[in-house]
Amino acid sequence: MGRLNGRRAEAREQGLKVNVAILGAGRIAIHMAETLTNMAADERYADLIAPYAVAARDADRAAAFAAQHGFPVSYGSYEELLADPNVDLVYIATPHSLHAEQGIACLEAGKNILVEKSFTANAAQARDLLAAADRTGLLCTEAIWTRYMPSRAMIDGIVASGRIGEVRAINANLCYPVSGKARMTDPALAGGALLDVGVYPLNFIDMVMGGHGETPITRIDTSMMPYETGVDAQNATTLYYAGGANGGDGANGEAASVTSNTPGVMATAVSSMLCASDRDGVIWGTDGYIVCRNINNVEAIDVYGADHALAEHIDVPAQLTGYEYEVAAAANAILDGRGECAEMPHADTLRIMELMDALRARWGLRYPFE
Numbered sequence: 213m214g215r216l217n218g219r220r221a222e223a224r225e226q227g228l229k230v231n232v233a234i235l236g237a238g239r240i241a242i243h244m245a246e247t248l249t250n251m252a253a254d255e256r257y258a259d260l261i262a263p264y265a266v267a268a269r270d271a272d273r274a275a276a277f278a279a280q281h282g283f284p285v286s287y288g289s290y291e292e293l294l295a296d297p298n299v300d301l302v303y304i305a306t307p308h309s310l311h312a313e314q315g316i317a318c319l320e321a322g323k324n325i326l327v328e329k330s331f332t333a334n335a336a337q338a339r340d341l342l343a344a345a346d347r348t349g350l351l352c353t354e355a356i357w358t359r360y361m362p363s364r365a366m367i368d369g370i371v372a373s374g375r376i377g378e379v380r381a382i383n384a385n386l387c388y389p390v391s392g393k394a395r396m397t398d399p400a401l402a403g404g405a406l407l408d409v410g411v412y413p414l415n416f417i418d419m420v421m422g423g424h425g426e427t428p429i430t431r432i433d434t435s436m437m438p439y440e441t442g443v444d445a446q447n448a449t450t451l452y453y454a455g456g457a458n459g460g461d462g463a464n465g466e467a468a469s470v471t472s473n474t475p476g477v478m479a480t481a482v483s484s485m486l487c488a489s490d491r492d493g494v495i496w497g498t499d500g501y502i503v504c505r506n507i508n509n510v511e512a513i514d515v516y517g518a519d520h521a522l523a524e525h526i527d528v529p530a531q532l533t534g535y536e537y538e539v540a541a542a543a544n545a546i547l548d549g550r551g552e553c554a555e556m557p558h559a560d561t562l563r564i565m566e567l568m569d570a571l572r573a574r575w576g577l578r579y580p581f582e
Contacts, residue, residue, distance in 0.1 A: 423560055
């Protein structure tokens with residue numbers, strides 16, 4: 213068990229904080245470092261977490277990173293991080309293909325983990341990592357920040373209020389011109405649009421549908437345009453959720469069991485690493501619709517009536533960077549002795565990984581290590 217797991221009262225009494233270490237020193241690690249230093253200076257989080265260490269495969273790079281961001285400790289290898297008894301939570305900021313191996317190593321060394329999306333490269337790896345979390349009893353949670361942000365509850369509240377009537381369709385897209393980044397096009401690193409940006413539209417849809425897989429997917433239509441390396445450059449998917457009008461095959465090919473006489477929900481997800489898009493998430497209902505500006509970090513929510521008149525514009529509250537919510541959720545889970553975060557439970561992570569596996573299977577896209 214970790215140093216602070218399940219010891220909230222003791223930690224508060226002794227003034228102990230959750231020491232966070234970053235595994236990796238790339239672009240996303242920089243964003244997390246900025247988040248941690250901002251949290252340490254913010255009265256809402258200053259007593260909860262401490263920016264503690266960074267580990268990279270190059271000691272000079274790690275030392276420079278630590279000095280730049282005010283981290284007291286740096287390591288020139290990942291093994292040194294695993295050996296430090298003062299590390300409470302490791303944020304894994306490496307390519308998708310490394311998450312499972314590194315996550316299991318952290319857990320077996322007694323470290324709780326916050327794993328950057330995509331959680332792993334495929335569902336088999338996800339099962340192995342989650343099994344390690346079960347064995348060790350430590351926290352293991354996926355760092356898909358949109359699941360933890362206040363905007364999620366805001367959107368859920370509007371949908372639940374009935375202001376747009378019954379939800380009948382959802383559309384979500386996220387596209388960035390990032391094919392110039394080597395890891396994005398490398399099959400050996402599980403590159404491609406799907407795992408890096410496509411995971412956000414799928415999660416947006418899943419959250420609107422209530423999460424937890426409560427409404428089964430009864431049919432999938434999907435296609436992709438390959439990059440010259442074979443990974444997906446762009447992709448489009450339509451998901452049909454259970455209802456009297458829907459039939460066909462489920463996500464894993466089984467015949468769906470449809471028990472409702474009400475119409476189902478049709479949801480479309482688009483992602484690309486070749487172009488820029490509006491990044492909107494739109495929820496269409498029988499009495500109106502909701503437009504969420506930038507599903508990767510919702511900035512504002514517009515509610516429209518069936519007459520297309522703007523009924524309400526809602527700005528999302530200011531935040532430090534947006535990563536603070538997942539860090540705080542993970543830290544609190546550790547102090548409470550929980551192995552998962554309610555915002556992104558293991559079952560939800562695994563279901564999204566299985567869905568992405570199903571999409572790649574239909575595209576005929578396999579990574580070299582599979």
